[in-house]
Amino acid sequence: MPERLIAHLDMDAFYASVELLRYPELKGEPVVIGGGRDHAPRVLADGTRRFARLRHYTGRGVITTATYAARAFGVNSGLGLMKAAALAPDAVLLPVDFDEYRRYSRRFKDAVRQIAPLVEDRGIDEIYIDLSDLPGVHDDGGRAIGVALKAAVLDATGLTCSIGITPNKLLSKLCSEFDKPDGLTLLRTDEIPARIWPLPARRINGIGPKAAQRLEALGIRSIGELAAADAALLVGHFGAHYGAWLHEAAHGRDERPVVTYSEPKSISRETTFDRDLHAVRDRATLTPLLTGLCVELAGDLARKGYASRTIGIKLRFDDFRIVTRDLTLPAHTMDARSIRRAAGECLKRVDLTRRLRLLGVRAGALAKIADLVKPVASAAPREPAPTFAREPSASYALPLFDAPETAPQLATMAAGPRAARARNDDEETPCP
DNA sequence: TCTGGGGTCCTAGGACCC
DNA sequence: TCTGGGGTCCTAGGACCC
Secondary structure (H helix, E strand, O other): OOOOOEEEEEEOOHHHHHHHHHOHHHOOOOEEEEOOOOOOOEEOOOOOEEOEEHHHOOOOOEEEEEOHHHHOOOOOOOOEHHHHHHHOOOOEEEOOOHHHHHHHHHHHHHHHHHHOOOEEEOOOOEEEEEOOOOOOHHHOOOHHHHHHHHHHHHHHHOOOEEEEEEOOHHHHHHHOOOOOOOOEEEOOHHHHHHHOOOOEHHHOOOOOHHHHHHHHHOOOOEHHHHHHOOHHHHHHHHOHHHHHHHHHHHOOOOOOOOOOOOOOOOEEEEEEEEEEEOOOOOHHHHHHHHHHHHHHHHHHHHHHOEEEEEEEEEEEEOOOOEEEEEEEEEEEEOOHHHHHHHHHHHHHOOOOOOOEEEEEEEEEEEEEHHHHOOOOOOOOOOOOOOOEOOOOOOOOOOOOOOOOOHHHHHHHHHHOOOOOOOOOOOOOOOOO
16 A cells, blocks of 8 residues: 555645735835734825835734744734734734635635545645545656646636645645645655654644743754654653653554544634623623624534534633633533523522633534424434424523613524625535 | 634533442 | 442643644
């Protein structure tokens, strides 16, 4: 059995590059994407566009993507916009437009599937592709296919991408970074010592800031040093599972298959406030906010065709501590009132002394609605009929954050998905 | 002027049942 | 009555990723 050939394809500065297609006059300029919706470009009377500059930004947003010109100033994803403004005050600031990025995402993925159908989604701007069974792919290690994929993506979107092609996902993910932007990197197993081992251990997908720090405390900085470390020592420090994985990863071994479809496990909505809010003093603000999140979540569930049996909340306090609570219901629900009630119950179990920075609502233990409402009269052997609570109970009370405006808010959204601001997700799972 | 939003997976303890 | 073990569900937190 020949070795597999797996590609990792990563779009170059994806959000920023999509924006440059829309605003070609910004090509070559430092541009950052992030923040709210209040800094969209204005069109002047003479038809020219006026862009917001980073120096004028106030708020708590972070950079989602920066153009390569902006990265030269040291600003990159995750950096607070206020901090970025200090580094690059004249950079152009654009709001994120997920609908547009999803359109381009679907275009590049469709283009890839025309050439190689085994595609694993890894978010909006990257995919893995199993090339192993494509005709002739093993003749040149996948180079011709790689060239064809890049051309197809460019043709479909006008955007460049970077591709790594190796025997597995772990190595391909590393290699797609090697020649960015517009790169194509092939790597064979025998090249691991020369090309992989000099890299910092942190570059491995799955070694984050915490693990990297603990490795450094052991004197391990590079992947090569990790590969040379005693497997038993790693297991001793990191546990059987993670320790053994660290050892395998450092040697470039990874048998994970390319998975072309997976069911979602949870759906959530969260929001960071403009200023920290207190549960009691700012109740009039918080109550409709929480209800609004529940309405949006119910809308997401309905649009995607799922119901949830475990509703959870997430709070971030002003000191950045995160607390979660969840509650498993007797039956699946997609009803905003039921979600709101469960979230309220969860909230009761939290000490709300500190001020809040973020509030979120999550729906877990998902089931497809189509599976829950299966017709009773069926030739198939009977399973116990799943229970499905669609209607809210008659006696309804908001346990916490209660405020007069909440009742009408819930009433108007009773219709369901329409009332919730739709996210227009292009990649919805089709209902069978 | 610190640090978004939407996810996945893992661990671990307690409840509960057989 | 006592002891022990296995399995599953629920909950909370944390690391990590895009």
